[in-house]
Amino acid sequence: METFSFSIPQNVIFGKGSLGKLPEAAKALGKNKALIISGPHLNRIGMVDKCRAALSAAGIGSGAFTETEGNPSTETVEKAVEAYKSSGADFIVAFGGGSPLDVAKAAGILATYGGKITEYEGGGKVPGPVVPMIAIPTTAGTGSEVTSFSVITDHSRNYKLSVSSNYLLPVYAILDPELIASVPAGTAAACGVDAMVHALEAYLSLAASPFSDMFALKALHLIGKNLRAYAANRGNEAAAEAMMMGSLFAGIAFSHARLGDVHAMSHPVSAYFNVAHGVANAILLPVIVEYNELADQGKYYDIYRCVAKAPLPEAMFSSHMLTEELRALNMELGIPSCLKEAGVKAEYFDAMAENAMKSGNISVNPRSTTKADVLELYKKAF
Numbered sequence: 001m002e003t004f005s006f007s008i009p010q011n012v013i014f015g016k017g018s019l020g021k022l023p024e025a026a027k028a029l030g031k032n033k034a035l036i037i038s039g040p041h042l043n044r045i046g047m048v049d050k051c052r053a054a055l056s057a058a059g060i061g062s063g064a065f066t067e068t069e070g071n072p073s074t075e076t077v078e079k080a081v082e083a084y085k086s087s088g089a090d091f092i093v094a095f096g097g098g099s100p101l102d103v104a105k106a107a108g109i110l111a112t113y114g115g116k117i118t119e120y121e122g123g124g125k126v127p128g129p130v131v132p133m134i135a136i137p138t139t140a141g142t143g144s145e146v147t148s149f150s151v152i153t154d155h156s157r158n159y160k161l162s163v164s165s166n167y168l169l170p171v172y173a174i175l176d177p178e179l180i181a182s183v184p185a186g187t188a189a190a191c192g193v194d195a196m197v198h199a200l201e202a203y204l205s206l207a208a209s210p211f212s213d214m215f216a217l218k219a220l221h222l223i224g225k226n227l228r229a230y231a232a233n234r235g236n237e238a239a240a241e242a243m244m245m246g247s248l249f250a251g252i253a254f255s256h257a258r259l260g261d262v263h264a265m266s267h268p269v270s271a272y273f274n275v276a277h278g279v280a281n282a283i284l285l286p287v288i289v290e291y292n293e294l295a296d297q298g299k300y301y302d303i304y305r306c307v308a309k310a311p312l313p314e315a316m317f318s319s320h321m322l323t324e325e326l327r328a329l330n331m332e333l334g335i336p337s338c339l340k341e342a343g344v345k346a347e348y349f350d351a352m353a354e355n356a357m358k359s360g361n362i363s364v365n366p367r368s369t370t371k372a373d374v375l376e377l378y379k380k381a382f
Contacts, residue, residue: 063087098142141191143251174214190278
């Protein structure tokens with residue numbers, strides 16, 4: 001066994017009604033005013049005001065920036081930084097799906113050190129602590145509340161850049177399953193598959209360890225057994241709780257094991273065509289799981305047992321059965337069956353493959369992958 005290390009330097013609050021713990025977490029930071037970074041939908045339905053009211057009742061002021069979009073851009077980050085500076089805030093509450101959390105992390109860097117987010121692209125470029133953050137996810141998908149990554153779209157080059165640093169980890173993560181009870185069915189399905197992909201790729205990653213495997217397998221079990229029920233009825237409390245916990249554990253897993261070809265290839269899909277991240281992952285997943293069958297050393301059955309409705313005994317299992325199970329799952333959830341259905345155009349595949357090869361996730365995919373392989377995989381997924 002190779003040497004491995006791990007660290008979870010965060011405070012995580014989980015459970016029904018835990019949004020009520022926001023003032024307590026804010027007071028623990030010892031700060032005076034928050035900027036809540038969220039999206040227009042949560043603002044429209046009054047959830048941002050609910051957060052502001054809870055903080056106000058505890059004597060903590062707040063401002064709000066609610067212009068985050070799916071696949072958030074460098075321009076949005078710069079707007080959020082301006083909002084932070086003009087508000088007089090001294091900490092951030094990231095409230096929403098993966099997009100507000102990504103923007104909040106990036107804004108925290110620039111509000112502290114200045115410059116452009118592109119200057120911090122990659123790992124190890126954030127020089128020190130950033131604006132402290134409380135993360136409150138409202139989808140069961142990204143796991144961003146416990147990861148050290150921020151992913152931002154640079155439209156000038158059709159590229160989703162990633163910034164990685166442990167300084168980006170939120171000080172507090174508050175996970176309240178009640179917040180995901182009213183998510184639209186399509187969003188619930190796509191985000192749920194995204195969380196499953198996080199766990200699956202972390203489990204198969206060449207950088208996996210016994211620590212990451214423990215979280216990845218538990219995440220796969222929770223998500224695999226509850227995703228269908230949650231997508232069918234977001235008001236199913238037990239399923240919603242399991243999905244949120246699964247997303248959390250998957251986030252911890254891939255923070256320590258990284259991902260693989262699915263994420264490397266899905267980022268260009270979103271950068272070029274603004275396809276939702278979870279949808280891009282879901283479309284690519286069966287194609288890449290099939291490609292990786294050659295490298296399976298027994299873990300495919302573990303995954304299959306988690307996601308199959310009626311798993312067969314291991315003696316009857318072949319690796320391709322996992323691929324077929326994932327295709328069937330996508331169909332059940334109403335995920336587009338191919339990239340073409342999602343609006344992707346094949347003439348961009350070469351440039352997309354070039355961008356995919358820049359991802360560090362390619363190097364930990366279980367099967368070695370070249371640009372020519374990526375091109376073929378895009379074609380199969382088309």
